[in-house]
Amino acid sequence: MNRQHFIRVMTVGAVSPAALVSKSAQAESLRKPKKVLMKVGCQSGGTTKENLEFKARHGVYNLDGGAPKTIPGKGWDLADSLIKKEACEKYGISLDAYHFPLESSGIDRAQYPNIMLGKSPERDREIEILQQMIEVAGKTGIKVLNYNTTILPVLRTGKTLDPKRGNAEYSTWNYEAALNRNDPKTIAGDVSIEQMFERITYLLDRLLPVAKQYKVKLANHIADPPTPAGYRGITRWNSPNVFEGIQRFAKLYDSEYHGFNFCIGSIAEGLNDPKNEIIPIIKWVGERNQIFNVHLRNIKGGWNNFQEVYPDNGDMNFLHVVRALRDVGYSGMVMPDHVPIHADPASSLQAFAFCYGYIKGLIQTVADDM
Numbered sequence: 001m002n003r004q005h006f007i008r009v010m011t012v013g014a015v016s017p018a019a020l021v022s023k024s025a026q027a028e029s030l031r032k033p034k035k036v037l038m039k040v041g042c043q044s045g046g047t048t049k050e051n052l053e054f055k056a057r058h059g060v061y062n063l064d065g066g067a068p069k070t071i072p073g074k075g076w077d078l079a080d081s082l083i084k085k086e087a088c089e090k091y092g093i094s095l096d097a098y099h100f101p102l103e104s105s106g107i108d109r110a111q112y113p114n115i116m117l118g119k120s121p122e123r124d125r126e127i128e129i130l131q132q133m134i135e136v137a138g139k140t141g142i143k144v145l146n147y148n149t150t151i152l153p154v155l156r157t158g159k160t161l162d163p164k165r166g167n168a169e170y171s172t173w174n175y176e177a178a179l180n181r182n183d184p185k186t187i188a189g190d191v192s193i194e195q196m197f198e199r200i201t202y203l204l205d206r207l208l209p210v211a212k213q214y215k216v217k218l219a220n221h222i223a224d225p226p227t228p229a230g231y232r233g234i235t236r237w238n239s240p241n242v243f244e245g246i247q248r249f250a251k252l253y254d255s256e257y258h259g260f261n262f263c264i265g266s267i268a269e270g271l272n273d274p275k276n277e278i279i280p281i282i283k284w285v286g287e288r289n290q291i292f293n294v295h296l297r298n299i300k301g302g303w304n305n306f307q308e309v310y311p312d313n314g315d316m317n318f319l320h321v322v323r324a325l326r327d328v329g330y331s332g333m334v335m336p337d338h339v340p341i342h343a344d345p346a347s348s349l350q351a352f353a354f355c356y357g358y359i360k361g362l363i364q365t366v367a368d369d370m
Contacts, residue, residue, distance in 0.1 A: 036326050036367040038294070040359045041096065041333025043146070044352065047084040054349065056091040058356045062333045063088060064097035064146060064293070068136065075132030081140040096333060097144040097219075097293060098137055100130060104224060106153030107186045116151055117188055118199045127203060131210045138214025144292050144332065145216055146261040149200050150223045151188045151234050157181065160307045168310070168340040173225055173269070175304035183232060190233040197237060201252060211257040219261035219292035220249065225306070226270030242270030243281055250290050259290030264321060265297025265308060265338065274302050275316050279324050286328025294325065295337040296359060308338050310351075311358045322362040323369065334359050 043064035045051030055063065065088065068081035088095040101111045112129070114122035137145055157177040159169040204218070211218050222245070223236035231239075238245030246267070252258065267281060268274035285291050298314025299306040311318050322334070336359070339351035 034326055034366075034369060036363060037329060037331035038322075038325055038334050038363060039332075040356055040363065041293075041335040042352070042356070043097070043099065043335055043337060044348075047087045047095070049087070052088060052091045052093060055093060058353055059360055060356055061092055062094050062096050064099060064144075064333070064335070065095050067098050067101065068140075070101070073129075075129045076136040078136045078139060081136050081142075085140050095140070095142065097146055098133075098142050100133065100145050100147035100218075102130075102147040102149065104148045104150055104154050104221065107151045107188050109153070113187075115203050116149060116199055118195065118202070123202070127206050130203075130207060134207065134210045134214055134216050137216050143215075143217060144219050144261075145211075146219045146221060146293055148221050148223070149196070149203070149237065151186055151191055151196075152223065152227075152232060152236065154224045155227065162309075162340075165310065165313065165340070166342060168342045170300075170307035170309050170340055171338060172307045173305070175228065175231075178231075185233040188234065190230075191235070193229070193235040193237060193239075196235065197248070197252075200237065200249070204253065204258065208253060208255055208257055212255065215257075217257050217259060217292045219259055221261040221263055221295075222246065222266050222270075224263065224266040224269065226266075226303070228304070238270065240270075242267055243277075243284075246281065246285065250285060250288060256289065259288075259292045260285060261293045261295065262291045263295035263297065263337070264316070265295060265299055268299050268302065268316060269306050271302050274299065275320075278316055279320060282321065282324040283328060286325065286330055289329075291325070291328070291330050291332070293332050294330065294334045296321070296334050296355075297336065297338050308340065310340060311336070311355055318358075318362055319365060322359075323366045326366045326369075334363070 039062050040060055041062040042060050046066045065084050068084055069077040071077050085095045107113050107116055112126040115126050155173055156171050157174050158172050160172045162168045222238040226239040226242045227236055229235045229240050268278055271277040298309050298311050298316050300309050300314055301307060336352055336355035339355060341347045
């Protein structure tokens with residue numbers, strides 16, 4: 001090889017140090033894990049010393065504190081709310097959310113029933129109390145208020161024993177068994193889905209301006225479980241097609257304060273194939289920035305027939321679920337809500353401790369995804 005040919009070959013084959021650095025930076029960028037903003041949280045136990053120490057021991061530093069004391073006829077006690085926040089801060093815990101007294105216990109036991117009964121002028125006074133509660137939440141630094149807009153309570157038909165998990169008991173719903181039980185209608189009588197949405201919009205038309213003023217997000221939990229239309233006289237707003245109900249509710253308002261307490265388990269209860277159907281729902285709601293809180297609850301089964309199980313032995317793959325939440329930029333709490341029980345007096349605490357560790361492991365895993 002002559003000298004000129006040698007120089008030409010070496011020049012063509014050489015790569016400059018700058019080019020090497022550039023390619024290295026590109027490769028590093030491709031390997032860089034996606035940012036994870038979510039954190040493990042919980043809504044059980046309140047802000048007692050015992051509960052806060054339990055949470056801190058298990059690395060749970062974000063909390064739904066339940067609610068402050070209620071002043072009859074007025075709303076929440078701001079002084080008590082600030083005390084709760086201070087109690088949390090002693091353990092480095094952030095008090096991120098409260099629960100509105102619009103609960104899942106059913107209209108017959110509701111503290112403020114007239115809102116979902118659609119009864120005026122009584123519901124107007126109840127809404128004024130909720131407006132005051134939003135103000136207290138905002139002044140306390142609470143970012144999310146979780147609530148329900150239901151008439152029927154949480155519906156279950158029994159327990160299923162699992163000997164392979166130390167005789168854990170799984171809360172169970174079977175629609176055919178419920179029909180055979182022939183439970184009566186509630187005080188609400190018959191309520192159509194259009195009436196449900198009218199009552200929801202009447203409420204939110206009056207709450208969302210206050211929520212915007214105090215920068216508090218209102219997170220609605222779907223009715224648990226979704227049911228066929230007209231069950232016990234009620235068509236739940238997320239029934240019978242749970243995704244269509246979620247979409248209709250989401251589109252009621254174009255507001256950053258209108259969204260969901262996004263219960264993975266309750267949504268799965270309305271699906272025929274929860275493992276595969278849940279991901280597009282997360283993507284749709286998450287890309288609209290309407291997931292404000294997440295309940296991470298797994299089930300076996302689906303529409304009209306399911307059991308609530310541990311996070312690791314249900315039909316959904318929670319690694320895929322948490323990865324989907326990461327990919328839509330979800331930044332709130334991921335929390336257990338319903339957990340299996342067993343004969344040990346400490347069964348609830350044991351189950352929650354297991355769930356905290358499992359969720360933390362999932363979050364760390366998706367943080368390391370390439």
